[in-house]
Amino acid sequence: xxxxxxxxxxxxxxxxxxxxxxxxxxxxxxxxxxxxxxxxxxxxxxxxxxxxxxxxxxxxxxxxxxxxxxxxxxxxxxxxxxxxxxxxxxxxxxxxxxxxxxxxxxxxxxxxxxxxxxxxxxxxxxxxxxxxxxxxxxxxxxxxxxxxxxxxxxxxxxxxxxxxxxxxxxxxxxxxxxxxxxxxxxxxxxxxxxxxxxxxxxxxxxxxxxxxxxxxxxxxxxxxxxxxxxxxxxxxxxxxxxxxxxxxxxxxxxxxxxxxxxxxxxxxxxxxxxxxxxxxxxxxxxxxxxxxxxxxxxxxxxxxxxxxxxxxxxxxxxxxxxxxxxxxxxxxxxxxxxxxxxxxxxxxxxxxx
Numbered sequence: 001x002x003x004x005x006x007x008x009x010x011x012x013x014x015x016x017x018x019x020x021x022x023x024x025x026x027x028x029x030x031x032x033x034x035x036x037x038x039x040x041x042x043x044x045x046x047x048x049x050x051x052x053x054x055x056x057x058x059x060x061x062x063x064x065x066x067x068x069x070x071x072x073x074x075x076x077x078x079x080x081x082x083x084x085x086x087x088x089x090x091x092x093x094x095x096x097x098x099x100x101x102x103x104x105x106x107x108x109x110x111x112x113x114x115x116x117x118x119x120x121x122x123x124x125x126x127x128x129x130x131x132x133x134x135x136x137x138x139x140x141x142x143x144x145x146x147x148x149x150x151x152x153x154x155x156x157x158x159x160x161x162x163x164x165x166x167x168x169x170x171x172x173x174x175x176x177x178x179x180x181x182x183x184x185x186x187x188x189x190x191x192x193x194x195x196x197x198x199x200x201x202x203x204x205x206x207x208x209x210x211x212x213x214x215x216x217x218x219x220x221x222x223x224x225x226x227x228x229x230x231x232x233x234x235x236x237x238x239x240x241x242x243x244x245x246x247x248x249x250x251x252x253x254x255x256x257x258x259x260x261x262x263x264x265x266x267x268x269x270x271x272x273x274x275x276x277x278x279x280x281x282x283x284x285x286x287x288x289x290x291x292x293x294x295x296x297x298x299x300x301x302x303x304x305x306x307x308x309x310x311x312x313x314x315x316x317x318x319x320x321x322x323x324x325x326x327x328x329x330x331x332x333x334x335x336x337x338x339x340x341x342x343x344x345x346x347x348x349x350x351x352x353x
Contacts, residue, residue: 002292003027003097003165004087006067006080006156008035008183010045011190012055015099015171015181020060022167023097029062029288031093033083035072036325037196037332038267040079042259044335046187046195050348053284057353063289064351065090066281068321069328070273073264075222075257078274080155085277088162091299092292095163096156101147103168105157111144112157131254196335198263202241204334205266209235209244212265219270222261227253231261267328278318281305284351308346 003023009016009032020030034056036049045052053064071082087093102108115122118139125135137145145151149169157164171181179185187195198205209231217228230248238244241262248258264270280302285293296304303314311322326345333340 001027001094002029002031002092003095004031004033004090004093004162005061005097006033006083006087006152007056008039008045008072009052009056010035010039010183011047011186012052012059013181013183013186015169016056017059018170019097019099019167020056023165024060027095027097029292030060030097031063031065031087031090031289031292032056032061033065033067033086034283035067036069037329038069038073038263040072040074040076040260041256042073042261042263044196044198044332046190046197048196048332048344049283050351054351054353057284057286057289057351061289062286063282063292064284066283068277068281068325069267070269070321070324071277073260073267073269074274075260076151076155077158078221080152081159082277084156084159084162086280086302088160089277089280089301090296091301092295093162095165096160097165097167098149098153098156099169100149100153100166101169102144102150102153103166105164105166107144108150108153108164108166109157111140111142111150112154114140115154115158126252130251131257133254134251193337196332198241198335200337201331201334201339204331205241205262206235206238206244208266209262217261217265219272220261220264221269221271221274222257225252227261231265267324267331269324269328273321273324275317277302278321279303279305279314282350284353286353306350 023030037045039045049066056064065086067083071079087096121139122135125138126132153166171178177185214228214232217223217231234244234247238247245255245258249255280300282293311319329345330342
């Protein structure tokens with residue numbers, strides 16, 4: 001049995017270790033689909049994907065697959081949908097495992113079904129001028145989606161035909177001061193001179209945004225209903241990114257949605273990249289992972305990229321997505337205190353433990 005885990009490890013902590021160890025009690029191997037240098041909260045990953053892949057492999061993961069930035073920068077639904085696509089396309093994953101505040105899979109499945117059944121009601125509720133999460137909460141009348149890991153868990157269930165397994169999240173919870181089990185708490189303690197942050201290149205971000213037109217912003221997913229004009233006005237006077245986020249925010253638009261929009265605008269991740277995953281890119285493995293990779297080459301439903309020269313064999317859609325990944329990494333590298341050079345996406349080697 002092989003389990004798949006969708007993750008960010010931003011950064012890796014004891015809760016992630018607990019999840020992998022728990023899943024491995026009933027599985028022979030763990031395959032991780034991990035966000036690359038861009039994470040779902042609309043920020044840069046504190047450490048690059050190859051560094052995080054190594055840490056994950058050293059702590060029990062067997063094979064690490066890249067979740068391209070076009071998908072990792074999406075809302076929970078898109079993030080889950082395309083990450084699940086990758087796990088299913090490997091042809092070797094038997095179940096998806098995830099950490100969640102609720103470990104009752106049947107309850108999570110019931111919630112997933114309710115969302116599908118009540119889509120129209122949720123849309124009507126949003127017309128009152130509130131955000132999608134708030135509208136969903138009002139319609140479902142349940143607090144299960146008040147917790148971030150539950151939200152992702154429900155989206156994984158909605159988008160997969162694989163068996164699902166929930167592992168109870170331990171520690172104080174998401175966005176707390178728990179430095180053992182909360183990634184946000186750990187990030188607050190890291191030396192800003194050693195990690196990647198949006199703050200380090202916010203002038204570059206603001207400069208790019210000031211050159212964009214309303215039509216440019218409309219090419220970014222989640223920009224609609226006049227939000228493009230609100231962004232343009234906010235960009236004219238914002239002195240930093242936090243001021244920009246605050247100026248754009250309303251009851252209708254959550255901070256996380258705004259952060260993702262701004263980051264995608266900076267990186268030129270436009271709506272036309274919201275297409276099915278065109279390849280499976282390997283970024284790290286151990287000895288067990290090598291065996292899994294051998295099986296994947298016989299069973300995978302998508303081309304497998306394990307070295308730079310493999311890109312040449314991709315179709316136009318695949319090559320275009322990889323070009324975006326390279327461009328995003330070059331801009332991501334400006335987020336370090338001492339900027340890293342261009343070309344690292346193409347030259348970095350797979351992590352082998």
